[in-house]
Amino acid sequence: MSSQKLWQAVLGELEVSFTRAQFETWFKGTSVIASEDGYIVVGVPNIFTKEWLEKKYCQQISDSLSRIAPDIEGIKYTVTTVGGKVSGARDQIIAPIEAPVTVVAATPTPTQGANKKLNHRYTLDGFVVGSSNDLAFAASQAVVAAPGAKYNPLFIYGGVGLGKTHLIQAIGNEINRNDPSKKVLYVTSEQFTNEFLNSISGKSTKKFTEKYRSLDVLIVDDIQFLGNKERTQEEFFHTFNTLYEANKQVILSSDKPPRDIPHLEDRLRSRFGWGMVADIQKPDFETRAAIIQRKAASRGINLELPVIEHIARHHQHNIRDLEGTLTNILAQCELKDREPSLEFVNSILGAAAPATKRRLATPKMIIEKTAGFFDISPSDITGQCRDKDIVVPRQIAMYIMRQELGLSFPKIAQNVGGRDHTTAMHSVSKIEKLLEVNEELRSEVSQVRERVTL
Ligand code: ADP
Ligand code: MG
Numbered sequence: 001m002s003s004q005k006l007w008q009a010v011l012g013e014l015e016v017s018f019t020r021a022q023f024e025t026w027f028k029g030t031s032v033i034a035s036e037d038g039y040i041v042v043g044v045p046n047i048f049t050k051e052w053l054e055k056k057y058c059q060q061i062s063d064s065l066s067r068i069a070p071d072i073e074g075i076k077y078t079v080t081t082v083g084g085k086v087s088g089a090r091d092q093i094i095a096p097i098e099a100p101v102t103v104v105a106a107t108p109t110p111t112q113g114a115n116k117k118l119n120h121r122y123t124l125d126g127f128v129v130g131s132s133n134d135l136a137f138a139a140s141q142a143v144v145a146a147p148g149a150k151y152n153p154l155f156i157y158g159g160v161g162l163g164k165t166h167l168i169q170a171i172g173n174e175i176n177r178n179d180p181s182k183k184v185l186y187v188t189s190e191q192f193t194n195e196f197l198n199s200i201s202g203k204s205t206k207k208f209t210e211k212y213r214s215l216d217v218l219i220v221d222d223i224q225f226l227g228n229k230e231r232t233q234e235e236f237f238h239t240f241n242t243l244y245e246a247n248k249q250v251i252l253s254s255d256k257p258p259r260d261i262p263h264l265e266d267r268l269r270s271r272f273g274w275g276m277v278a279d280i281q282k283p284d285f286e287t288r289a290a291i292i293q294r295k296a297a298s299r300g301i302n303l304e305l306p307v308i309e310h311i312a313r314h315h316q317h318n319i320r321d322l323e324g325t326l327t328n329i330l331a332q333c334e335l336k337d338r339e340p341s342l343e344f345v346n347s348i349l350g351a352a353a354p355a356t357k358r359r360l361a362t363p364k365m366i367i368e369k370t371a372g373f374f375d376i377s378p379s380d381i382t383g384q385c386r387d388k389d390i391v392v393p394r395q396i397a398m399y400i401m402r403q404e405l406g407l408s409f410p411k412i413a414q415n416v417g418g419r420d421h422t423t424a425m426h427s428v429s430k431i432e433k434l435l436e437v438n439e440e441l442r443s444e445v446s447q448v449r450e451r452v453t454l
Pocket of ligand 1: 126127128129133158159160161162163164165166167291319320323
């Protein structure tokens with residue numbers, strides 16, 4: 001078997017034992033680049049992936065490798081440079097994160113006016129995928145592949161700073177990149193409202209109507225603000241129908257699902273659910289870690305794994321804050337001419353903590369909140385009872401420790417009544433598998449996580 005085939009076979013095995021999000025995040029950009037002295041050399045996009053595969057997933061990978069090719073000694077990882085520069089050049093330390101690219105259009109296109117509000121910094125490539133946002137991401141990819149065809153409208157909802165604007169603008173950017181003749185318009189629902197009301201007072205409603213109803217793609221951000229605005233809702237209803245009937249793509253974002261938006265007409269509410277409704281949850285530990293790594297690397301900084309994990313553990317809430325913290329850390333390193341060591345980062349985070357006033361999740365708190373949610377006592381979780389009513393919450397608590405705190409299996413096992421680490425491993429993977437098929441469990445777990453990270 002060629003090394004390439006061998007690695008494909010290993011990936012095939014790993015794909016079923018990891019969640020889709022984990023697989024996408026850690027294994028997608030890998031390939032075999034050489035084989036030497038009984039080792040295969042696997043190229044990975046960045047140092048962080050390298051460390052993660054070596055340290056975290058080493059066991060699973062080598063198990064799978066020894067099953068498929070017992071004569072191979074092992075795997076070496078090497079960073080290939082496709083993903084860009086990852087060395088720690090100090091002089092780049094306070095360059096803006098993914099600085100907005102100034103796009104100079106070589107030839108003006110007829111859609112230029114319509115597209116000017118899209119921020120080119122938002123791309124699908126720059127969006128880190130994890131279990132909290134993989135559905136929304138996959139739906140976005142599908143819309144880019146065939147606008148207006150399948151998921152229409154695409155409705156993405158989730159809390160503040162979790163990537164909704166990023167994702168819906170990225171869709172607009174990608175559609176436009178594939179076909180610059182497409183008329184894509186991005187507006188917030190307030191802009192839509194103001195423009196509409198101005199068109200009434202300026203007697204230019206016809207122009208307004210023509211503009212909106214001739215689009216190929218209409219993206220409206222924060223659609224929840226349409227609640228209570230009756231006339232605008234009426235107008236939006238007709239815009240929506242015209243576009244929908246012409247198979248034009250509509251993309252909406254909101255802080256809540258259609259059913260929970262107050263004062264929204266029923267006919268709009270039902271239309272918002274006609275296509276695909278996808279949520280974005282708070283990012284789990286792995287996703288937060290991957291985002292930190294990616295954002296630091298894009299500034300030419302290579303953070304060490306313990307530092308990344310420390311920041312990810314400290315920040316459990318939203319990605320905008322996470323980015324802010326990272327900017328702060330990197331700026332202070334520059335200012336004080338220090339390396340971003342664990343100790344230094346710790347001192348910065350420690351100083352910032354009182355301002356955020358948020359309690360950080362701990363294993364103890366996860367046990368308490370999980371027990372509280374399921375109406376059992378924390379000692380049930382750490383105890384030995386094998387009733388299903390107790391076992392499932394216990395497994396959920398372990399899953400959340402893994403997701404929120406990134407704890408190792410022995411640590412999790414130790415916190416949940418000193419069990420064996422294989423129990424923790426089994427519990428976490430059981431919940432992961434169930435979550436993909438069990439809607440009710442998905443909702444329970446997300447409610448508990450919500451309580452833990454509030
Ligand atoms: P929302 O619209 O949900 O309030 P934004 O889209 O404005 O959130 O995201 C806040 C910040 O976090 C943006 O800078 C965005 O690029 C970044 N961000 C959010 N999610 C991700 C992700 N999955 N990967 C990379 N960056 C992200
Ligand atoms: Mg937004």
